[in-house]
Amino acid sequence: MTNIPKLAAGIRMDGNGLAQSINAMQMEMDIMGIFGENIVGFDKVGYQRKEAVISSFAEYIGTNALSYSTDTQVGRLVRTGKALDIALSEKGYFQVLNPDGSIELTRDGRFQLSKDGELLTGSGQKVLSAGGEPIVLPVVPEDVNLINIGLDGKIGVFDSEKRGLVPAGKLGIVSSDGTLVGDNSVRQGYIESSNVALEKEFIEMSNYNRSFEANRQMFKIQNSQLSEAIQTLGRV
Numbered sequence: 001m002t003n004i005p006k007l008a009a010g011i012r013m014d015g016n017g018l019a020q021s022i023n024a025m026q027m028e029m030d031i032m033g034i035f036g037e038n039i040v041g042f043d044k045v046g047y048q049r050k051e052a053v054i055s056s057f058a059e060y061i062g063t064n065a066l067s068y069s070t071d072t073q074v075g076r077l078v079r080t081g082k083a084l085d086i087a088l089s090e091k092g093y094f095q096v097l098n099p100d101g102s103i104e105l106t107r108d109g110r111f112q113l114s115k116d117g118e119l120l121t122g123s124g125q126k127v128l129s130a131g132g133e134p135i136v137l138p139v140v141p142e143d144v145n146l147i148n149i150g151l152d153g154k155i156g157v158f159d160s161e162k163r164g165l166v167p168a169g170k171l172g173i174v175s176s177d178g179t180l181v182g183d184n185s186v187r188q189g190y191i192e193s194s195n196v197a198l199e200k201e202f203i204e205m206s207n208y209n210r211s212f213e214a215n216r217q218m219f220k221i222q223n224s225q226l227s228e229a230i231q232t233l234g235r236v
Contacts, residue, residue: 021219026063027054028212034068035205038196046087046107047194048072049201072176075195077187083144084111084119087192088173090185095172096125097134105174107192113137113144119155129169130180137168151184 031052041047050068058065072091086094086109093105110122117137119127126134130153139159141147146158153171158164173181 021215021222023058023061023063024215025212025219027058027066028208028215030063030066031208032205032212035201035208038201039198039205042194042196042198042201044108044194045110046075046192047196048075048107049194049196070176071195073195075193077190077192079190081189083147083149083188084113085109085189085191086111086149086171087187087190088185089187090181090183092173092175092181092183092185095128095132095174096121097128098125103128103178105176105178110191113140113147115140128172130172131169132172133169135169135171138166139168149186149188151186153186 031054034050034052038049041049049071051071053067053069055065055067074089074091077087077089088094088107088109093107094109096104096106098104104125106121108121111127112120112122114120117140119135119137121127129135135155137147137155137157139157141157147168148156148158148165149171150156153173155168155170156165157168159166171186173185175181
């Protein structure tokens with residue numbers, strides 16, 4: 001049995017109530033932080049909302065019980081008409097190569113072309129092919145509208161000398177575990193909005209905010225009662 005500290009006259013000071021209130025407030029603050037991230041991500045292309053996941057015994061282990069999962073539902077597709085704006089109409093991710101050699105998965109398909117014909121993200125990461133290599137066009141067109149990307153992710157670029165499309169590789173579309181996805185989900189000339197619904201985020205955040213306030217009031221009451229008990233015992 002757990003030993004609980006004693007005050008004079010044998011009165012036990014059980015801190016479980018206070019501890020649980022503190023744990024609950026910390027948990028609720030972290031959950032509201034997740035909703036806050038979703039709200040900030042509303043305007044980000046390809047952003048996927050986070051869903052709070054709370055494990056058992058959260059009232060005892062506090063924030064260690066909190067994690068999150070990613071909502072992989074596809075956001076709304078918006079037509080831009082730009083040849084290097086690419087969206088995915090199904091679940092999956094583009095593979096891009098970071099400068100440190102690590103591979104990152106993203107649904108933000110706002111690409112650009114370097115002067116050497118490399119397909120890059122807006123921040124300069126190299127876009128990878130289905131074979132895991134950076135995509136480099138064999139012909140650098142004067143107009144990016146001469147680049148064609150099919151529903152299956154195959155890239156072709158018009159060669160004015162040969163008067164036809166020249167194959168330039170295939171986008172590497174993968175699942176969250178890195179497995180290649182073989183469906184026709186690529187949409188050239190589109191971007192994907194985030195899958196965040198602001199109204200839902202604000203409603204759920206307000207629920208946790210009310211719960212936080214309730215636990216804060218409970219903490220204040222318990223703390224006040226404990227302080228009063230200590231002062232009373234001190235006068236005996």
